[in-house]
Amino acid sequence: MNLSVIxxxxxxxxxxxxxKPKVLHGLAGIPMVEHVYNTxxxxxxxxxxxxxxxxxxxxxxxxxxxxxxWALQAEQLGTAHAVQQASPNISGEDVxxxxxxxVPLTKAETxxxxxxxxxxxxxxxxxxxxxxxxxxxRIVREDGKVIxxxxxxxxxxxxxxxxxxxxxxxxxxxxxxxxxxxxxxxNNVQGEYYLTDIIALAVNDGNEVFTTQVEHSYEVxxxxxxxxxARLERIFQRGIADKLLTDGIGLxxxxxxxxxxxxxxxxxxxxxVNCVFEGKVTxxxxxxxxxxxxIKNSTIASDCIIKPYSVIEDATIEKQTEVGPFSRIxxxxxxxxxxxxxxxxxxxxxxxxxxxxxxxxxxxxxxxxGKNVNIGAGTIxxxxxxxxxxxxxxxxxxxxxxxxxxxxPVTVGKNATIAAGTTVTKDTDDDTLTLSRSPQKSIKGxxxxxxx
Numbered sequence: 508m509n510l511s512v513i514x515x516x517x518x519x520x521x522x523x524x525x526x527k528p529k530v531l532h533g534l535a536g537i538p539m540v541e542h543v544y545n546t547x548x549x550x551x552x553x554x555x556x557x558x559x560x561x562x563x564x565x566x567x568x569x570x571x572x573x574x575x576x577w578a579l580q581a582e583q584l585g586t587a588h589a590v591q592q593a594s595p596n597i598s599g600e601d602v603x604x605x606x607x608x609x610v611p612l613t614k615a616e617t618x619x620x621x622x623x624x625x626x627x628x629x630x631x632x633x634x635x636x637x638x639x640x641x642x643x644x645r646i647v648r649e650d651g652k653v654i655x656x657x658x659x660x661x662x663x664x665x666x667x668x669x670x671x672x673x674x675x676x677x678x679x680x681x682x683x684x685x686x687x688x689x690x691x692x693x694n695n696v697q698g699e700y701y702l703t704d705i706i707a708l709a710v711n712d713g714n715e716v717f718t719t720q721v722e723h724s725y726e727v728x729x730x731x732x733x734x735x736x737a738r739l740e741r742i743f744q745r746g747i748a749d750k751l752l753t754d755g756i757g758l759x760x761x762x763x764x765x766x767x768x769x770x771x772x773x774x775x776x777x778x779x780v781n782c783v784f785e786g787k788v789t790x791x792x793x794x795x796x797x798x799x800x801x802i803k804n805s806t807i808a809s810d811c812i813i814k815p816y817s818v819i820e821d822a823t824i825e826k827q828t829e830v831g832p833f834s835r836i837x838x839x840x841x842x843x844x845x846x847x848x849x850x851x852x853x854x855x856x857x858x859x860x861x862x863x864x865x866x867x868x869x870x871x872x873x874x875x876x877g878k879n880v881n882i883g884a885g886t887i888x889x890x891x892x893x894x895x896x897x898x899x900x901x902x903x904x905x906x907x908x909x910x911x912x913x914x915x916p917v918t919v920g921k922n923a924t925i926a927a928g929t930t931v932t933k934d935t936d937d938d939t940l941t942l943s944r945s946p947q948k949s950i951k952g953x954x955x956x957x958x959x
Contacts, residue, residue: 509554510622511597511681512547515589516540516608517560517580522732528562530608531569532736535743536767536785539730540566542611544573547604549615550622554601556593557608585699586675587691590684599682605702606676609730612739613676617721621678624717628683630709631717633676635724643672644703646718653716656703671720673703674727683714751778759798773809791826800831808844843878857888860903872896873915877903883927885910902937 520529530540540557547555555575559566560583567577578593590605597603602625604618617633624631632653634646644656645666656673657666679687687705695701709716721727730736741762747770748761757777758764765783772778773792783801790796791809799816807813807824814831821838827845830836834848839856847864848854854865857874865871865882873890875898876882886907888899897915901907905919908927913919918934919941925931926942935941 509601510552511554511601512552512604513590513593514543514557514606514608517558517583517589519561528566534611534740539611540608543606543608546615550618558589558592586702587688587700590702591688594685597681601681602678603681603684604678613726617726621719625678628680628714629717631678633674634671634718635674635721635727636670637672640670640672645669646671654710656706874899876901879903880905882907883909887912889914
């Protein structure tokens with residue numbers, strides 16, 4: 508059985524009050540439609556089609572990394588009309604799964620169970636039980652079998668009492684899907700072609716409608732405004748937090764965690780409040796992340812301590828290293844084992860050697876720093892001449908005094924000492940002291956300027 512997926516994403520989403528298509532609004536750092544696409548690929552879909560309309564150019568641009576076929580719904584004439592823009596492109600022997608770009612949290616396991624019930628011309632429908640089903644189409648059964656879907660406005664009081672409702676997500680043989688779509692009309696108040704009419708057609712044809720029911724209603728909850736988006740964001744994040752807790756990871760507050768990508772954490776690590784993880788982040792065992800840290804596309808080895816409000820991006824941090832507070836570790840940086848980076852230190856494209864430290868108020872860019880090096884406060888590697896970048900090399904055992912400027916390209920020798928306040932413009936030898944200061948002098952009787 509081959510699976511083909513149709514993702515409906517043509518709606519404008521006016522209640523989002525936004526100029527961009529609704530399905531491009533982010534949930535956990537990626538567009539909500541990307542969650543649906545990723546789930547489709549997890550299911551092993553051989554073909555994915557996205558039906559687009561409003562804001563189509565922007566949608567295709569921001570989702571150009573999708574392996575999909577695009578189908579234009581030029582006029583929004585209902586869900587059946589939307590599906591019909593893509594369904595003829597599916598092999599008649601495939602199972603067609605209809606998903607929605609604004610329903611991002613449906614689990615792959617749920618959809619797999621749904622698809623596995625498809626046989627011959629039977630329809631497999633996803634349903635949910637709601638405590639308050641007002642406004643939803645009710646699933647009407649007879650002897651346990653689905654016989655129709657009745658919209659709320661057309662329902663009798665007995666039917667309104669039914670709590671099982673239609674989600675709109677269904678799977679069916681593609682050939683039969685196209686047969687049904689050709690029979691659906693728009694003889695209704697809205698003048699639209701409804702996908703739900705397939706259920707009545709299937710029953711009239713003597714084909715059974717199988718159902719799969721979701722455990723949690725959020726799996727099939729559509730996002731229509733920013734309040735719903737915010738609510739599902741927290742549900743999604745709480746799911747990540749619960750899994751981390753189950754895996755032996757400490758969280759100061761599970762409701763104050765934001766993962767916008769893929770986070771892997773070793774046992775006995777601890778994450779404090781209001782931390783954000785973006786892209787692919789790996790934390791080793793026994794790592795401590797203090798409040799307010801932002802970590803993106805980085806690997807942090809075991810027993811590291813990341814102190815409050817540090818920002819780490821595209822970096823590698825080896826074991827037993829300390830960073831922060833208020834440090835910024837930029838792309839291309841490698842902090843070797845047992846190194847130290849302190850408050851208000853910015854490091855970019857630099858290797859800081861084993862046991863080396865830059866404790867405060869420094870900028871180290873495009874540098875190679877050996878082991879057992881001390882970087883004094885206020886040190887700057889002057890790596891940019893206004894047009895080109897140059898490298899600074901500081902060999903092992905060097906001591907860089909406070910308020911030093913290292914004008915690249917330049918090399919500081921092994922075990923060399925650079926005196927405080929020095930501007931280094933030439934390479935220094937091993938085991939030497941380098942300083943550049945004018946002799947100190949005092950001027951007696953000098954007075955400060957006064958306001959006129």
